[in-house]
Amino acid sequence: MATTTGVASYSKYDIRKRDVDPKSAALLVIDMQSYFSGIAKPIIPALRSTVDLCRAAAIPVIYTRHCHRSTKDHGMLGEWWSGNLIYDGTPAAQLLPDIGRRDGDRVLEKSTYSAFSGTGLEEILKSMGVEEVIVTGVMTNLCCETTAREAFVRGFRVFFSTDATATSSQELHDATLSNMAYGFAYLVDCRRLKASFSPTY
Numbered sequence: 001m002a003t004t005t006g007v008a009s010y011s012k013y014d015i016r017k018r019d020v021d022p023k024s025a026a027l028l029v030i031d032m033q034s035y036f037s038g039i040a041k042p043i044i045p046a047l048r049s050t051v052d053l054c055r056a057a058a059i060p061v062i063y064t065r066h067c068h069r070s071t072k073d074h075g076m077l078g079e080w081w082s083g084n085l086i087y088d089g090t091p092a093a094q095l096l097p098d099i100g101r102r103d104g105d106r107v108l109e110k111s112t113y114s115a116f117s118g119t120g121l122e123e124i125l126k127s128m129g130v131e132e133v134i135v136t137g138v139m140t141n142l143c144c145e146t147t148a149r150e151a152f153v154r155g156f157r158v159f160f161s162t163d164a165t166a167t168s169s170q171e172l173h174d175a176t177l178s179n180m181a182y183g184f185a186y187l188v189d190c191r192r193l194k195a196s197f198s199p200t201y
Contacts, residue, residue, distance in 0.1 A: 010162040013181040017195035020159055026130040029063045030144050032099045035092035039166050040138050045165040051100030054163030057197040062105045064115045067093040072120035073111050080149040113146035124155055132157040140167035141176045148185050158185035
């Protein structure tokens, strides 16, 4: 699969602007796993910058890992992606190195597109006083978009990264950015996050 990010193109969708509030935000790093390495590796520099910026601003970082433990826990994904599922315990299921993960960081396992489904994520965020989420990772148009939409519906303010998300085509990536900006999320990138966090340093 080819990989793409919206670094150069997202400004045309950027219809609303707002800064992240570090005091009430969490960073979600979605499915940066070996299975997606071809898509994920090119965005690692931007992802690492995003993680570093968030840590410097005391924003908690939560990782997700998509995996299945049996042929009975994949629901419709089994029908849709038959033969291309990620099973726990395989190399494909492991998180990539160099994505800024530290010992003690929370890693949630999920078995569908949404990071909220069956993971306790909403309860975790609320227990931490989180009201805003920054969404990064792969794939832009599947797990990242679904997670962002669910976060919005559940009452979280959503910020969607344009340079630390990626998917298999520019068309799919841009479609998500357009959808997110229109009805669900503020678009951000490393440059904008750095500018908005600078007063906190």
